[in-house]
Amino acid sequence: MPLLSRAANRDRGTELFGENRSARRAVDLAVPGRPAFRGDQSPAGSEAIAQGGSQSRTRSIFFESCANPGCDSGWLHLWRSRQAPVFEGGWSCSAACTAARVSAALGRELDGRGQAQEMHRHRVPLGLVMMEQGWITPGQLRQALDAQRMAGSGRLGQWLIRQQGVSEQLVTRALGLQWSCPVMSLDYHDTEALTPLMPRLFVDAFGALPLRVAAGKLIYMGFEDRLDPIVALGVERMTGLRVESGLVAESLFVPAHARMLNARFPAVELVEVASEPAAVHVLTKAIERMRPVDSRLVRIHDCLWLRMWRRRQLGPVPDRSLIQDLICSIGLH
Numbered sequence: 001m002p003l004l005s006r007a008a009n010r011d012r013g014t015e016l017f018g019e020n021r022s023a024r025r026a027v028d029l030a031v032p033g034r035p036a037f038r039g040d041q042s043p044a045g046s047e048a049i050a051q052g053g054s055q056s057r058t059r060s061i062f063f064e065s066c067a068n069p070g071c072d073s074g075w076l077h078l079w080r081s082r083q084a085p086v087f088e089g090g091w092s093c094s095a096a097c098t099a100a101r102v103s104a105a106l107g108r109e110l111d112g113r114g115q116a117q118e119m120h121r122h123r124v125p126l127g128l129v130m131m132e133q134g135w136i137t138p139g140q141l142r143q144a145l146d147a148q149r150m151a152g153s154g155r156l157g158q159w160l161i162r163q164q165g166v167s168e169q170l171v172t173r174a175l176g177l178q179w180s181c182p183v184m185s186l187d188y189h190d191t192e193a194l195t196p197l198m199p200r201l202f203v204d205a206f207g208a209l210p211l212r213v214a215a216g217k218l219i220y221m222g223f224e225d226r227l228d229p230i231v232a233l234g235v236e237r238m239t240g241l242r243v244e245s246g247l248v249a250e251s252l253f254v255p256a257h258a259r260m261l262n263a264r265f266p267a268v269e270l271v272e273v274a275s276e277p278a279a280v281h282v283l284t285k286a287i288e289r290m291r292p293v294d295s296r297l298v299r300i301h302d303c304l305w306l307r308m309w310r311r312r313q314l315g316p317v318p319d320r321s322l323i324q325d326l327i328c329s330i331g332l333h
């Protein structure tokens, strides 16, 4: 592309020559690179980080160096400095540099695969938890287990409720003890306000139900009968908010979950690719097309979740129209 073709993107008021420019470059070089991508980093990207003062604001928007460590663009190229796209807090000067950064992020995300099993700690069976608490008798447990085996379906808790007349509240409390997590309520469940926290696909496929955001920094996330720490961690990293997981009684969870699936979510594109290079290509293309002010990549189970921000996010939860999600899965064929 010709050098001047993107001149319109450049801020004409910025001094590109002379002392000021050198000074700014010097400041830029003196500041170590952006911190590595962390869950607690503001998704607002360069603008948020640049809030320290006018000088740093100028630096961060106009004279940031390309975030690709392998970038070989000369300073002439950097001058036409497009301000976007930003990926994981770092600006990239060209599609090739965006691809390099996406590729590195993809490698980082795929490295963690297989650890899900390790995080699955052994848990005391639900029936034993309930018996230890004196909530059921050994006879009740035996009968419920027999019924479950004969039917070949249904969770033990459901059999205890339906066949043995145990209260749902006790079963949910026992699940909470089994998972060492709180039992959560559905008070003030504002479904529409919570849909920007995660794509509908994850609510559906992983049975995760955002319940509410507290104090602008904490998400309460409900599950029906087992926690999913991978989902919780992924949402934590993407949103920068801490996720507190808990269990919700089935009779409350099921209708609330159905309601959430019918709510409006941010736009999402679902893509399946055959290889990692193909994933890099798809993700890079999406970033280059939208030129987001920030974007992040997080893996949740087998799904690579790219979120792109059109504009700076102001509150703890992004506006639905502000973001665009892309979920990419790499097929094993």
Ligand SMILES: [Zn+2]
Pocket: 066, 067, 068, 071, 072, 073, 092, 093, 094, 097
């Ligand atoms: Zn570059």
